Amino acid sequence: MDKPNDEIDIFEFCSRLGETAKNCAISVLIFLLSIVILVFRKLMWIGAAALLGVLVGCIVFAVAKPYTVSSLEASTGGVENTVVIDHINKLDVKQPHRLANALGITKEQADKIRSIKAYYGIDVNRDGVVDYVDFDEKYNPEDTMHRRLRSFVHLEVSLFDESILPKLREGLLRYIDDNPYVKSLHEIIKAQEEQMLVAVDNEISKIEKLQMSQLNREANRLDSSGTTIFMTPESENRTFSSDILELYEKRHELEKRKQLFKNTIVVIHDFIPSEEIVNTLAYYLSKSVIALSILGFITSLIWQYRKKLYALLTDEDELTKLAQKK
Numbered sequence: 001m002d003k004p005n006d007e008i009d010i011f012e013f014c015s016r017l018g019e020t021a022k023n024c025a026i027s028v029l030i031f032l033l034s035i036v037i038l039v040f041r042k043l044m045w046i047g048a049a050a051l052l053g054v055l056v057g058c059i060v061f062a063v064a065k066p067y068t069v070s071s072l073e074a075s076t077g078g079v080e081n082t083v084v085i086d087h088i089n090k091l092d093v094k095q096p097h098r099l100a101n102a103l104g105i106t107k108e109q110a111d112k113i114r115s116i117k118a119y120y121g122i123d124v125n126r127d128g129v130v131d132y133v134d135f136d137e138k139y140n141p142e143d144t145m146h147r148r149l150r151s152f153v154h155l156e157v158s159l160f161d162e163s164i165l166p167k168l169r170e171g172l173l174r175y176i177d178d179n180p181y182v183k184s185l186h187e188i189i190k191a192q193e194e195q196m197l198v199a200v201d202n203e204i205s206k207i208e209k210l211q212m213s214q215l216n217r218e219a220n221r222l223d224s225s226g227t228t229i230f231m232t233p234e235s236e237n238r239t240f241s242s243d244i245l246e247l248y249e250k251r252h253e254l255e256k257r258k259q260l261f262k263n264t265i266v267v268i269h270d271f272i273p274s275e276e277i278v279n280t281l282a283y284y285l286s287k288s289v290i291a292l293s294i295l296g297f298i299t300s301l302i303w304q305y306r307k308k309l310y311a312l313l314t315d316e317d318e319l320t321k322l323a324q325k326k
Contacts, residue, residue, distance in 0.1 A: 039297070042296075042297055042300040042301075045296045045297065045299065045300035045303075046293050046296050046297050046300075048296060049292040049293050049295060049296025049297075049299070050289050050292065050293045050296070052292050052296075053285070053288040053289035053290070053291065053292035053293060054285060054288070054289060056288045056292065057281070057284040057285040057287070057288035057289065058281070058284075058285075060284045060288065061279070061280075061281045061284045061285075064279055064284070065114075065160045066160070066277045066278075066279060066280075067114045067158050067159060067160050067277070067278055067279060068158065068159055068162055068273075068274045068275070068276060068277060068278060069156060069157070069158045069159075069274060069278055070156070070157055070158075070159070070162070070165060070271045070272060070273060070274055071154060071155065071156045071157075071269075071271070072154075072155045072156075072169070072267060072269065072270055072271045073130075073152070073153070073154050073155075073267075073268045073269040074152075074153045074155065074265045074266060074267045074268055075151045075152060075153070075261075075265070075266050075268055076151045076153060076264065076265050076266075077151060077186070077189065077257065077260070077261035077264070077265075077266065078151075078185075078186075078189035078193070078257075078261070079151075079182060079185045079186055079189065079264060080150060080185075081120065081148075081149070081150060081151055081152060081153050083181065083182055083185065084118070084153055084176055084182060084264070084265065085118040085119070085120065085153060087175075087176065087179055087182065088116065088117075088118040088153075088155065088172070088175075088176070089117060089118055091103075091116050091175075093110075093113050093114065093115055093116060096110035096111050097110075099113065102171075102175055103168065103171030103172060103174075103175055104170075104171045104174060104175075105164070105167050105168065105171050109164045109167060109168070111160075112159055112160045112161040112164050113157065113158075113159055113160075113164070113168065114158040114159060114160055115156075115157065115158045116155075116156075116157050116172070117155075117156050117157075118153055118154065118155050118156075119133050119134055119135055119137075119153075119154040119155075119156065120133070120134045120139065120148045120149070120152070120153075120154070121133055121134070121148070121149045121152035121153075121154060122134050122139060122146050122147070122148060122149070123146070123147050123148075123149050124145065124146055126147060128149070130149060130152055133154045134148075153265065155172065157271070158278070162273045162274070165271055165273055169270070169271050173263070173265060173267075176264055176265050177263055177264050177265070179264075182264050183264065186261075186263075186264045190258075190261075193254055193257060193258060194258075196254060197251065197254045197255070197258070200247050200250050200251045200254065201251070203247055204244060204247045204248065204251070207243055207244050207247070208244070211244075
């Protein structure tokens with residue numbers, strides 16, 4: 001007997017739910033339409049502010065120096081890139097004399113440098129390859145899915161004159177190599193890797209001697225017919241082979257690092273001169289027009305409701321009520 005009533009209740013519920021969704025959609029559309037109408041009413045203010053933005057953008061473009069951006073990617077080997085990146089970011093381009101002394105360039109060349117900044121590389125899928133550079137510096141150490149690569153450095157410079165790029169490159173690499181702490185770390189790592197290389201060679205020699213000794217013993221064990229009898233299990237032979245291969249792989253890796261990381265930092269992708277100007281007229285216009293258009297719209301609303309705002313700000317009772325609500 002309850003089934004028909006249950007069906008009626010479900011039908012009514014679905015109807016009400018549909019009606020509510022319909023009313024919500026209508027409310028959203030009315031709200032959006034109201035905003036569009038409001039913007040159209042304020043087009044005169046927005047247009048005037050946009051024209052002012054064009055004027056401001058042109059003035060800033062005429063005053064500003066054009067600059068280009070170039071980048072270099074490098075590896076620090078065993079030295080933690082945190083030390084190198086922090087060392088680079090301590091360079092102050094606002095003090096040309098100190099910058100020139102640090103990089104071994106002239107003050108005139110230092111004046112042509114707009115910025116120098118080093119960034120970390122982020123590995124998303126933990127495969128040891130850089131997935132993106134943390135330009136926004138938003139890396140979260142608590143995010144276990146992403147990690148900073150420990151040896152990658154992305155170095156970016158913006159210049160008013162690219163003719164100084166070779167001298168700047170030379171000065172930056174020398175600035176890193178000449179840092180006493182970085183140099184000490186590099187020397188310690190080189191000594192440790194040299195010791196490891198000797199240890200690997202010793203282990204390879206020991207295993208080769210054991211394997212040769214084993215082969216000699218097996219060669220001396222002959223049956224009556226003169227056929228060699230191998231007494232050592234095959235698994236032991238395979239173990240020797242796999243151990244030697246692993247040690248040789250380790251040795252090759254150490255030799256490769258020894259050849260690559262003779263200096264503290266090794267360039268992977270070098271600076272490439274760029275003829276593309278960053279701060280073009282379009283660059284300044286896009287920023288100034290958008291910013292002043294929004295400001296013009298806000299100003300028009302303030303002007304429209306100026307009397308109410310003034311009354312609100314001068315009415316102590318209203319301000320007290322607002323403070324109590326907060």
